[in-house]
Amino acid sequence: MADIRAICAIGTSGQLGRHGVLPWEGRPERPFVEDVERFFDITRGHVLVAGPKTIAAVPEFAARDRTLVTIRSSDDPQEVLARFADRVVYIGGGPRVWDVYAGFIRHWDINRVPYDGEADTWFDPAWLLAGGKAPRP
Template identity: 70%
Template sequence: MADVRAICAIGQRGQIGLNGELPWEGNPGREFVADVERFYEVTRGHVMLAGPHTISTLPGFMQFDRTLCPVRSSDRPEEVLARFADRVVYVAGGPAVWEAYAGFIRHWDINRLPYDGPADRWFKPEWLVAAR
C-alpha cells in the first residue's frame, strides 16, 4: 500500500480556497512564498493526487520531477492508491479530494499562513480523524 500523506496550507480560520484559487494566491509576503517553495520541495520525486482543476493550475515544471495524478469523484481511492504501491503519495486537494482520501492519509502536513480574509472553501478538521 502507498504511504499516503496530505499537504496543504490554511488561513488563520481554516480558509483554503476562494473562487477556485488559494485565497492568498500571488501574495508576495515571505511566509506565502516560502510555503509555495516548500510545497514544491516536499512533493518532488513523489506522486501527487489532486483534482483536475488543481492539477491544471500547477506550473509546467512540476510534471518533470513528480508524478501528477488528476483524480475525479468517479475514481475509487483504493484503486488509485493501488497503482502507486510502495510510493509516497501526497494528496494535494482540493476539498472534494481530501474528503474522498482522508481515511487513507496517515500524515497531514498543514501550514497555517497569516491570512485572515475571505474564502469559499474551508479545511474540515474531521478529515484529520477520518477512518477507513
C-alpha cells in the same frame, strides 16, 4: 503499501480557498512565497494525486520531478492508490478530494499562513479524524 499523506496551507482561521483558488494566491510576501516553495520541495520525487483544476495549476517545471495523477469523482480511491504501492502519495486538495481520500491519509502536512481574509472554503478538522480508517489499498 503506499505512504499516503496530504499537504495543504490554511489561513489563520482555517481558510482554504476563495472562488476556486487559494485566497492568498500570487501574494508576494515571503510567508506565501515560502509556502509555495515548501509545497514543491516536499512533493518533489513523489506522487501528487488531485483533481483536474489542481493538477492543471502545477507549473511545467514542477511536473517534471513528481508524478501527477488527475482524479475524477468516478475513480475508486483504493484503485488509484494501489497503483503507487511503494511510493509516497500526496493527496492534493480541496474539500471534494479530501472528503473521499481522508480515510486513507496517514499524515497531514498543514502549513499555517498569515492570511485572515475572506474565504468560501474552509479546512474541516473531521478529515484529521478519518485518517487511516479506510481499507488500505
